[in-house]
Each structure stands twice: as structure tokens, then as C-alpha cells.
Amino acid sequence: MAFENLxxxxxxxxxxxxxxxxxxLPLREGQGALAVxxxxxxxxxxxxxxxxxxxxxxxxxxxxxxxxxxxxxxxDAVPYLVEEYLACDVMDCFIAIGERRGNDLTVGVIDxxxxxxxxxxxxxxxxxxxxxGIDLDLMSSDQCLLLVDDDVALLSQGxxxxxxxxxxxxxxxxxxLYHGDPLALHIVDFTExxxxxxxxxxxxxxxxxxxxxxxxxxxxxxxQQPKTKRLNFRQAQFAQASQGPSxxxxxxxxxxxxxxxxVLQLLFTGAQGLYLLDQASNMAAEAKTLYQGLYPNDxxxxxxxxxxxxxxxxxxxxxxLGVTSVLDTVSxxxxxxxxxxxxxxxxxxxxxxxxxxSGERSEQIMGLxxxxxxxxxxxxxxxxxxxxxxxxxxxxxxxxxxx
Numbered sequence: 062m063a064f065e066n067l068x069x070x071x072x073x074x075x076x077x078x079x080x081x082x083x084x085x086l087p088l089r090e091g092q093g094a095l096a097v098x099x100x101x102x103x104x105x106x107x108x109x110x111x112x113x114x115x116x117x118x119x120x121x122x123x124x125x126x127x128x129x130x131x132x133x134x135x136x137d138a139v140p141y142l143v144e145e146y147l148a149c150d151v152m153d154c155f156i157a158i159g160e161r162r163g164n165d166l167t168v169g170v171i172d173x174x175x176x177x178x179x180x181x182x183x184x185x186x187x188x189x190x191x192x193x194g195i196d197l198d199l200m201s202s203d204q205c206l207l208l209v210d211d212d213v214a215l216l217s218q219g220x221x222x223x224x225x226x227x228x229x230x231x232x233x234x235x236x237x238l239y240h241g242d243p244l245a246l247h248i249v250d251f252t253e254x255x256x257x258x259x260x261x262x263x264x265x266x267x268x269x270x271x272x273x274x275x276x277x278x279x280x281x282x283x284x285q286q287p288k289t290k291r292l293n294f295r296q297a298q299f300a301q302a303s304q305g306p307s308x309x310x311x312x313x314x315x316x317x318x319x320x321x322x323x324v325l326q327l328l329f330t331g332a333q334g335l336y337l338l339d340q341a342s343n344m345a346a347e348a349k350t351l352y353q354g355l356y357p358n359d360x361x362x363x364x365x366x367x368x369x370x371x372x373x374x375x376x377x378x379x380x381x382l383g384v385t386s387v388l389d390t391v392s393x394x395x396x397x398x399x400x401x402x403x404x405x406x407x408x409x410x411x412x413x414x415x416x417x418x419s420g421e422r423s424e425q426i427m428g429l430x431x432x433x434x435x436x437x438x439x440x441x442x443x444x445x446x447x448x449x450x451x452x453x454x455x456x457x458x459x460x461x462x463x464x
Contacts, residue, residue, distance in 0.1 A: 064088050067108040067188070068284045069098070070196065071179060072116040072213060079280045080108070087281060099186040111190040113179070114283060115294075117197035117215065117225030121146060121170040122292070124222075129164060143170055155299065159198075159292035169195055169292045176294060191301060193294040197223040199286040207231075209260070210251045210279040228252070231260045247272050251279045391416070391458070394432045398425045403453070415443075416456045423447070426454045433458055 065083040069076055077092040078101070091101060125142045127135045136158065144151045147170065155176055159167030176193075183190060200206055200217040208215040214231050217223045218238075226234050248261075248271045276282040295301055391414075395402055404417035418426055423445050433440040433456075443455035 063106040065109050067102075067111045068280060069111070069113045069190075070116070070280050070283070071113055072118065075212075077278075077280050079278075079284060080105070081284070085284075087277075090278060090280070095182055095186065102186060102188075107187050110192075111183075111188050112192040112194070112284075112288070113183070113190045114194055114196045114199070114280075115171070115179075116213065117195055117223065118213070118227075119171070119175065120195050122167070122195050122197050122223060123170065124165050124167050126164050127161070127166045135161075135166065139166070139168060143168060146170075155294070155297075157292055157294045157296055160290050167198075167292055169198075169294060171294065176299060180299065189301065191295065192288060192291075193299075194288065194291050196283055197225055198291050199283045199288070205246050207246045207248045208251065208279055208282065209248065211253060213279075215279075228260065232262060235262055235265060245270070249275075249282065251277075251282070390433060390436045390438070394429050398429045398432070400425050400429060412459065414458045416458065417453070418456060419451055419453045421451055423452050423454065426452070426456060430456060 064080045066081040066085065068079040068081070070078070074094060075092065076095060076098055078090070078098055079087060080089040080101075082088055089101070091097070121143070123143060123146060125139070127138065127142065139156055139158070140151045143156065147154065149172065151170075153173060154170050155173040157169040157171070159169065161167070180190075180193075197215055197217070200208065200215055200223055203219065204217070205219050206217040209228060209231070212228055213225060214228045214234075215223070215225050216234075216238075224234070224238075246265060250271060276285060395418075398420070400418045400420045402416060403419055406415040406417075407413075408415070418429070420426060426442060426445060430440040430442055439459040441457045441459070443457060445452055445454035
């Protein structure tokens with residue numbers, strides 16, 4: 062089975078998740094630890110998109126006033142501007158930069174180790190979310206709105222700050238925030254059978270309006286809100302390694318590996334082609350040297366293959382003396398020994414070939430002599446001279462005594 066999207070609400074170690082099809086219609090909803098989610102996902106193919114909403118209880122969402130300076134200077138100043146709102150060392154936090162409107166900048170501050178752990182745990186079950194935001198950031202900021210779930214409540218105070226807290230703390234938190242002054246709230250209730258009247262101060266109940274829920278759960282409601290221009294913690298060192306499908310990280314990684322292998326294969330094939338072209342060029346040069354050594358009067362040989370066939374098929378003296386057979390042995394042996402044929406001289410009276418060779422080591426010339434001797438020819442090494450980075454030598458090959 063497959064589904065298109067996965068939305069996770071991460072609240073400490075308690076997760077709630079929502080599986081949706083490609084039309085954003087809910088398929089399955091659940092809650093529990095990460096291990097429980099892993100068991101659920103085992104029944105499906107991994108999603109194309111994964112979104113994570115972190116609880117506002119563990120993340121600071123703040124709009125700060127910044128000076129009208131270039132962006133680089135503003136970013137350098139952000140840690141100092143949020144430090145006073147933190148109960149921990151700002152150096153231990155990761156600060157995500159959100160939308161800027163004039164001198165107002167939205168930032169999200171989270172414990173860096175916590176964010177690292179969250180992403181690491183998700184990776185162990187094959188998930189690499191493309192969006193990691195804050196539940197509070199998906200609330201409307203232009204009205205006083207209270208979203209109440211079984212275990213968490215989210216409060217938007219109009220143009221003031223947004224806060225998240227346990228549902229059981231609603232009474233205490235509202236008294237603390239408003240000092241008993243009643244506030245007209247728009248309330249959306251996602252609790253299952255709890256009486257809100259028992260959770261809210263009476264003055265709030267009298268002036269508040271309970272709105273019908275447009276979704277069956279808080280997570281469905283948050284997922285319906287637009288995520289464009291919302292703060293995303295997948296930035297800076299926490300940015301995704303690729304812009305591929307966020308949920309199918311394993312599939313995306315596999316695709317990258319396949320592409321890498323294909324590029325390597327193309328590079329290898331290209332290098333191999335260049336090597337073979339170089340070898341072919343060397344062999345053509347050696348063939349020309351062989352031909353001109355045997356037939357020095359032919360000054361401008363063209364279509365060398367046709368001329369070789371014409372000469373050898375003529376059945377002349379060279380062929381009777383075994384020139385064809387020695388050339389059949391010498392040519393591949395030169396390539397195998399990595400030797401270059403500089404000159405060739407055929408003496409019909411003595412019935413031998415004199416090869417002038419060059420290579421990297423004298424052992425290459427001696428090796429060629431051994432190959433020819435093993436083939437039934439008599440080869441005799443002449444002088445070998447050592448130069449700076451190469452050796453030059455001569456090799457006489459007698460053909461008359463070959464059995």
C-alpha cells in the first residue's frame with residue numbers, strides 16, 4: 062500500500078501522525094512513540110512528502126524588531142536579540158530565520174541537540190522531512206484563537222505572542238497571562254468529551270465563541286493551514302542534502318547512487334575509448350614503420366592495409382623466407398611488451414630482420430626476444446643503451462632456421 066504525505070506532530074517523545082493520500086484526504090491517524098510509527102510505516106511504501114510540526118512548548122517562536130541594515134548584519138545580530146527570551150545558553154541553540162516584514166523578523170529558536178536527535182531518529186526509520194516547522198506558526202495571528210486538544214492547547218493572542226501549554230494548565234495560564242481580565246476567544250475544541258467549561262475561567266467562557274471544528278483532529282486542522290512563508294528549520298546545517306522527495310530519502314539516495322555509478326561508467330568508457338584510440342594510433346605507426354622497412358622504395362604508402370595484402374599475396378621472396386610469419390608474431394608481441402618500433406630493416410641475403418626498438422626498461426626487449434625464441438625464431442639482442450627515461454636497443458630475428 063502507498064500514501065502520498067505524512068504529517069507528524071512531535072511533542073517531546075509522544076508523536077501524533079497523519080497519513081494522507083494525494084488529494085490530502087486522511088487515510089490513517091495515530092499516536093505513540095517513534096517505534097510505533099515505524100511499525101505502522103512498515104505496512105506501507107514510504108511517503109513522498111514528510112512534514113514535521115514541533116510543539117511550541119519546546120521551541121521559541123518570536124517576532125523581533127531588527128535594524129534596517131543589510132541582511133548579513135541583521136543575521137549576525139539575531140542571537141543577541143533573542144538571548145533575553147531564553148532560559149538556556151544561546152550558543153547551545155539553533156536559530157532559524159523566517160519571514161521578514163519591514164523591521165519585523167520571525168525567528169525560531171530550538172535546542173540544537175534536540176533538533177539533531179529528532180532528525181536522526183526519523184532517519185533511522187527512513188524519513189527525511191522536507192519541512193520541520195512549529196505548530197504555533199500555523200495558527201492565524203490576526204485573531205484571538207484557542208485550539209484545544211486532549212493533551213495540548215495552542216493560544217494565539219491576536220498580534221501578541223503565541224504560546225503552547227498542556228490542556229490541564231489552561232485555567233492557570235489564562236489567569237497568568239491576563240490577570241483575570243476576560244478575553245473574547247475563538248475556541249476550537251478537539252477534545253473527546255471534555256467539558257471546556259471546567260477548563261476555562263468563567264469570565265472567558267461567557268465572552269468566548271466556540272467555533273465548529275473544520276477537521277476531526279488538531280493535527281488535521283494544522284495540516285489544512287498553508288505552509289508557504291512559514292518558518293522551516295531545514296536550513297543552514299540542517300538543510301536537506303537534496304531537493305528530492307523528502308520522505309523517500311532512501312529511494313532518492315538510491316537514485317543518486319545509480320546516477321553516480323552511471324557517470325563513473327561513462328567516464329570509464331570514455332577513458333577506455335581514448336586509451337584504445339591511442340593504442341590504435343601506435344599500432345598504425347608501427348605498421349607503417351614495418352612496411353617502409355620492408356619496402357623502402359614505396360615512399361608514400363596510402364591505404365596501408367590494401368598494400369600489405371597486395372605485397373604478401375604476391376608470394377615474393379620475403380614471403381618464402383617467412384617474413385609474413387615473423388611479422389604475425391612480432392606485431393602483437395610489440396604491443397604486449399609495450400615497445401615502440403623505431404626502425405626495421407630486412408636483409409634478404411641473410412634472411413633476417415633487424416628491429417630498432419625503444420621502451421622504458423631493457424627487460425622489455427629481452428622479454429620480446431624470449432617470446433620470439435619460444436615461437437621458433439632465432440633472436441639475438443644487439444646493443445642496448447640507457448637514456449634519461451627510456452632505453453633503446455636492437456634485435457636481430459633470423460627466420461631461416463625456424464622449423
